[in-house]
Amino acid sequence: MSQFSVVFQAELMRRLRSRVFIAGLIFGGLTIALVSRLPSLMAAVQFSALHQVALSGPSALIVPADRLLSRENLTVRIVPVQQAPPTPMMLHAWKVGSLLELSTEHRELHVTIYAEDPSNVDVSLIRSALLPLDLALGSGGVPERFQRELRFPVTVESVSARFKTVASSVTAHAIAYLLLILLYMLIVFSSQLVLTSVAEEKTSRIAELLVTSVDLTTLLVAKILVSTTLAVMQMATWIVLAFALSGSGPSVGAGSGVSAISFAGLPPATIIGFVVFFVLGFTQMAVLFAGLASLVNRTEDLGAMSGPLFLPVIVAFVAAITTLSSPDAPFAVACSFIPVLSPFVMFARIAVSTVPPGQIAGAGIIDVLCVILLSLAGGRLYRVGMLLYGSPPTWGQICRTIFGIVKIS
Secondary structure, three states, X not given: OOHHHHHHHHHHHHHHOOHHHHHHHHHHHHHHHHHHHHHHHHHHHHHHHHOEEEEEOOHHHHHXXXXXXXXXXXXEEEOOOOOOOOOHHHHHHHOOOEEEEEEEEOOEEEEEXXXXXXXXXXXXXXXXXXXXXXXXXXXXOOHHHHHHHHOOOOOOOOOOOOOOOHHHHHHHHXXXXXXXXXXXXXXXXXXXXHHHHHHHHHHOOHHHHHXXXXXXXXXXXXXXXXXXXXXXXXXXHHHHHHHHXXXXXXXXXXXXXXXXXXXXXXXXXXXXXXXXXXXXXHHHHHHHHHHHHOOOOOOOHHHHHHHHHHHHHHHHHHHHHHHHHOOOOHHHHHHOOOOOOHHHHHHHHHHHOOOOHHHHHHHHHHHHHHHHHHHHHHHHHHHHHOOOOOOXXXXXXXXXXHOOOOOOO
């Protein structure tokens, strides 16, 4: 058995038995399960608060208002005229989120809304629903007639070949957002494992024993490949779990348009783009983390070192979230060719738009070149840092080591 195979197998089994890896796999899966069902849970709360109202006022206003609000999928409960603002206990007893008190002033409709949480009041929905009643009061007409006139047909047509309906576009953006969170979690968690693994060997002086029997370059490559293998295993487990727990799901309320995130019919290009750019992004960070972790002499220094290293990943994640709303903006196109940012931003563009194949290939080539350059720099740091004890190296020594000014035996 070759030296590389022995190192790879030993490192893989050690990491598989790691409590940190097992805990991350379990909690990551639970997070994916929660996020995949989060829209339906949020919709259930919002539906109970937004779509259940109480009406109070003169019967001449209550009767038509009841019909108009009911046609907007609102559950209406008529209560007696209140002499004082209602209390939260009264709203709970009526099982409503708000009370609409109707009155007229100079032949105009006036609505006062009492709610325990004003942020749960959809004023635009109530205004549009009661607009026919307001017009009828001013002109002396029938509210239903104005409602028919206001319900003119509006059709939304997509000019993109990617999305044919509004629902498919909303679903694609939701799935892209979820996969970006998954991408961020995988890269951060797996890179942290590389960082702690290298630092553990360095601080426990295991590296002194390994260097006598194993080439440090072979050790570094084996660590990166093991980390990539475990990260892909995590990714596959979480994605399968997301597919298993997702579905169209029952609508929470008629017209709410919110249900559980469904992965059914996810385009193959999205899955392939996710896997490819995840591997490229993770490899970039893993090589960089391994090289810099080899310079650590105390485990206490890991926190101070890992914080700045994660900043580019956070910036990349924020840039990708911004890209979801404008995938073809100059900012998004430029960021999709910047190493470290590219895996996040380019995947976001692939998930919600039709990206020219040339741009995808160009971003992939740049990322591969970045991996090669980081491997050369990180490898040199790793070979020197694993045997460097005592005071940490200065920035000048680090730069000379990376650029090969100092000959490394």
